[in-house]
Amino acid sequence: MSGVKDLLRSHTSVRKYTGEAIPKETVVDLIQTAQMAASSHFVQAYSVIWVTDEEKKQKLGELSNNEFQFKTAGASFLFCVDFKRLQAAGQKHGVDIAADSAENLLVGVADVGIFAQNFVVAAEDAGYGICYIGGARNNPKEISELFNLPDYVFPLFAMTIGTPTKRNETKPRLPVEAVLHENNYDAEKYETLLDAYDATMEDYYASRSSNQKMANWTKQMADYLVDQNRPHIKEFLASKGFNWK
Numbered sequence: 001m002s003g004v005k006d007l008l009r010s011h012t013s014v015r016k017y018t019g020e021a022i023p024k025e026t027v028v029d030l031i032q033t034a035q036m037a038a039s040s041h042f043v044q045a046y047s048v049i050w051v052t053d054e055e056k057k058q059k060l061g062e063l064s065n066n067e068f069q070f071k072t073a074g075a076s077f078l079f080c081v082d083f084k085r086l087q088a089a090g091q092k093h094g095v096d097i098a099a100d101s102a103e104n105l106l107v108g109v110a111d112v113g114i115f116a117q118n119f120v121v122a123a124e125d126a127g128y129g130i131c132y133i134g135g136a137r138n139n140p141k142e143i144s145e146l147f148n149l150p151d152y153v154f155p156l157f158a159m160t161i162g163t164p165t166k167r168n169e170t171k172p173r174l175p176v177e178a179v180l181h182e183n184n185y186d187a188e189k190y191e192t193l194l195d196a197y198d199a200t201m202e203d204y205y206a207s208r209s210s211n212q213k214m215a216n217w218t219k220q221m222a223d224y225l226v227d228q229n230r231p232h233i234k235e236f237l238a239s240k241g242f243n244w245k
């Protein structure tokens with residue numbers, strides 16, 4: 001099993017590809033592999049749009065502010081939380097499912113995340129590179145219209161995949177002590193651990209082979225989280241039938 005561990009430990013996002021198209025058999029195989037992911041209550045609350053139409057692909061790139069990646073990718077996908085199929089399942093039994101709940105939102109988001117990461121691992125094992133595109137939530141209404149997403153289906157993220165032109169160095173993660181707690185949650189350790197991690201990340205950003213910069217993790221997080229991100233999301237989710245009941 002060390003091959004799996006080595007693969008997981010070598011992950012880096014890829015943002016530039018050779019443009020070589022990924023064959024349909026490979027896409028189907030990767031999706032079938034991803035489908036074997038565990039699923040909360042076995043709801044399988046995901047759908048994926050494989051974007052093969054060039055115009056739609058370009059539009060998805062523009063709407064998610066990642067145009068260049070989509071241009072060179074071998075395949076592009078939109079990963080969606082999907083309770084529409086579950087509604088159809090309920091209807092088969094004369095039941096109107098209570099899809100609209102905060103709990104179902106969490107169930108769906110977890111399902112898509114686990115499914116997508118299975119897909120990523122299978123793709124990386126096949127030699128491809130990938131990049132998740134949360135930018136798909138920048139314009140979720142327009143993206144939903146572009147792909148005819150019905151009620152109870154919303155885009156969680158897009159993904160590009162392809163043969164990398166270059167692989168970046170792996171990015172150092174938080175020290176394990178920062179994420180691993182034993183028996184009790186310990187917030188006191190963060191002061192020293194975050195200083196150490198900032199030093200690690202400063203070195204990494206200053207010395208990596210491309211896009212060198214002066215930056216550290218805590219400042220990046222402070223800048224990212226100081227204001228509410230994508231404030232349109234709550235209203236968008238409500239328009240898709242998710243009011244967090």
Ligand SMILES: Cc1cc2nc3c(=O)[nH]c(=O)nc-3n(C[C@H](O)[C@H](O)[C@H](O)COP(=O)(O)O)c2cc1C
Nearest residue numbers: 011012013015066131132133134135136157170171
């Ligand atoms: C859900 C999700 C959304 C992401 N969205 C974007 C994105 O819109 N654009 C991008 O370039 N990278 C995106 N990323 C990639 C992250 O920036 C990347 O995983 C992180 O910086 C760690 O780097 P690594 O994957 O190379 O180890 C996303 C990652 C995840 C998991």
